[in-house]
Amino acid sequence: MAQAIVIGAGFGGMAAALRLRARGYDVTLIDKQDKLGGRAYQYNRNGFIHDAGPTVITAQFLFDELFELFGKKRQDYVEFRDLYPWYRIQFADQSTFDYGGTLEQTLLEIQKIEPDDMQGYLDLLEHTRRIFDIGFVQLGDKPFHTLGSMLRCTPDLIRLENYKTVAQMTHQYIRNEKLRRVFSFQPLLVGGNPFNTTSIYSLIAYLERQWGVQFAMGGTGALVRALGRLMQEQGIDVRLNTEAQHIQIRQGVVRGVRTESADLSADVVVCNADAPEAYLSLIAPEYRRGIAPRRIHSMKYSMGLFVLYFGTRRLYPQIAHHTIILGESYQELIERIFDRFELETSDLSVYLHRPTCTDPSMAPSGCESFYCLVPVPNLQSNINYDRIGPFLRDATVRYLEKTCLPGLSECICEDFYVTPPAFSEKFKHPARFWF
Template identity: 35%
Template sequence: MARPPELTRRKVAVIIGAGIGGLSLGIRLQSLGFDTTILERLDGPGGRGYQKRTPDGYVFDMGPTVITVPHFIEELFALERDRAALGAEDFPPAVRQAPRVTSGESGGPRTRDYVKLVPILPFYRIVFDDGSYFDYDGDPEGTRRQIAALAPEDLEGYERFHRDAQAIFERGFLELGYTHFGDVPTMLGAVPDLLRLDAVRTLFSFTSKYFRSDKMRQVFSFETLLVGGNPLSVPAIYAMIHFVEKTWGIHYAMGGTGALVQAMVRKFEELGGTVRYDAGVEEILVTDEWGQLVRTPLGRRQARGVRLESGETVPADLVVSNGDWANTYLRRVPRAARLVNSDLRVRAARQSMSLLVIYFGFRDNGRPLGLRHHNILLGPRYEALLREIFGQKVLGADFSQYLHVPTLTDPSLAPEGHHAAYTLVPVPHNGSGLDWTVQGPLLVDRVLNYLEERGVIPDLRARLTHLEYVTPDYFETTLDSYLGNAFGPEPVLTQSAFFRPHNRSEDVSNLYLVGAGAQPGAGTPSVMMSAKMTARLIAQDFGVPAEITG
């Protein structure tokens, strides 16, 4: 279908935030024929995926490190200016049936023009408090062997879990993954299948149906913590993560996630888009039906651009926020323009937990580390610790952590003879009232002691050459995240699908959301899916054909 001729001028889009969601959407909008500017308040791209380079030669990804579904990345890099195919099949047979890459380079031919992806095996090394471990790689035979060694009583349960998780994946991800639940009928249409699949009970309850061993229950439920979800309260539809990883594997961008972010910036700019840094947005400009800035809750409301913290006004035909959902409405949309996303509703929403993240470099002592690229170090308690973090919002006597050692795959991130690593500890968000100027250093010390005394990294303190950390205060101030949450609204059942913030604003026309705070949720693949969902809504609203072929 030939694209209709331009009427007067190309429509102008402004995206707030150069995170992965904002960059993914920017690429898509450029391919749809919009003139797009991304405004970023930091001095570089990435948002939560910002990459830091230190004077002493270390490179740290500040946030996401797990890359799945390389098909999503390939699709972005294959887009061309004014040539989009939003109506194309999202998961064609070639993608569903492609063999999982286990060595060499992964990603499609266009991806290889921009960034080098490599598969990571095992996906995670999960280390239990007693020192035993489970190398989780998605291979059913390897999984069965390890279950037989650690919890033979759960072998039969794993077969049933594998079957039922696959059914949830096929319906919840392959068929419903790109569904924007913007109205009640759409939601109701999905409910019968979700009930049939038992996907609305909590994930931990779901896994407990199949596994009697505490270890296996933890292995098959921990992953939601990497997207801000409490396994005790997220719906069991998140069991599909097991199959998302099993189907397409886990990947790493050589140079770190920051290399993927920079590649996306390059692609966006090649398509004609513009990124502006140090350009924080103070207000989304909303006018009434007479073209006046909204001062009362009467009349039709429409986004007309943004005002920067510098005072500069940037006009636009549409505005998209890739920022925190709560602060987008509470701080940037006039209260008089908000009826659905009122102060009361936004403040009442449950926010995900936050994080303490320690970034450190250390000397290689010539002995192999008993670690893998991705490591999950579980403490002595699981359910009780989760209740403390998400419910009571206190710091417990113990902790669990995700330890990322990318230099096992990519030595370029550290000076020669050194490793770069970060360890991430889930903690309550700032609704807890904890004083992180006091608690932060204490928890950092406890974590370093654990890593050394438990032999995770022997003689760590003597080998340390670099140390810094962030607390929930970083998320609240630097990343402008409400209460310092790390992943947006907590993905409980009452904040999922239709009940999660909508990608098209219910209050203001031509205002949209993308990223972790919108549908479908947090996590690198989800925010890329969010970008395609939002692009489809914008295409519908602005009369752009679903398929543009030039």
């Protein structure tokens, strides 16, 4: 049987391992961490369960497919619950917009703010449908790694106005400033700047409209465990606490992977570790295809995040599962983070996750689990996060207390935070960036 090695047991690596197994390969999956999941790590601190990273599921069929490859049903392994709203957006004047649900529900919310934008939203949705059809259905699995492959796609992409940014495209259809923010923040979910990310990323809005937003009961960690069980049943050899040190290539052909303790031979190697880091440290210079370290270091990277995980010794039933709390300045804040690498500590815009809204078992009885994502400059800035961490923690608590969680400083418990350098160290991303 042909041998395959997959490096990295995040969602990408687990999916690759399962797909190779379904094609008949003998698969070994290795990861340097002690648990499966990569960025979808899960912490359990005295009964407060926190997913470290991803929690929003927008394309559930991609997970279902992994189980169907082996004649199984995802529902028998992990339950997905539909959310409403998908996100609550809270503006600086405390007014809110519940985004999601049926088309009618979204139109009603738009009507409350600006009835004239209802038609604009429908037109925007139609545009994102066309982007989805080409950008996801037709091109989603096409490689863009050569000039030829890029040129072949260019006419389609130009027809979709990919030269416009997400913000420009949204502003073309929506006039109200609050609604412009509601329908253009999505690139921030994947670390992108809506003011310079290509409008192709607007397909996220269509994905949400088409399939809704779900949450895995037990948290994303439960989904990771479900995939772990499936891999075990299918005989995939999972090796944790195992770091790949080198991808062995001879005469242009991959031969295997060297780890601290063994040389593993393989016919196929899939590396789903962070790509820039893999080029820098796992592939010999002569096989980097001209991707020099200088180029990797000077590339433009997404923002970083400061994440505060915490519990509360009281309930906050009025808080939605996903809330985006926007400050006064929005474009200005994004420019400061992405372009000027400046840290803002008072007029924040943050994302607040309250999993206990959907699954109360994620905290002890009478308590809540939360995490709060604060977008910050990435590691291309010179910010000393070790020094500033405690200050950011206090600023975040104060901001949440003022905007949505009254009394937080009296009832907060089990809190801890992760800074961009800590993420970089944990997930083996280069020291310059994080997401």
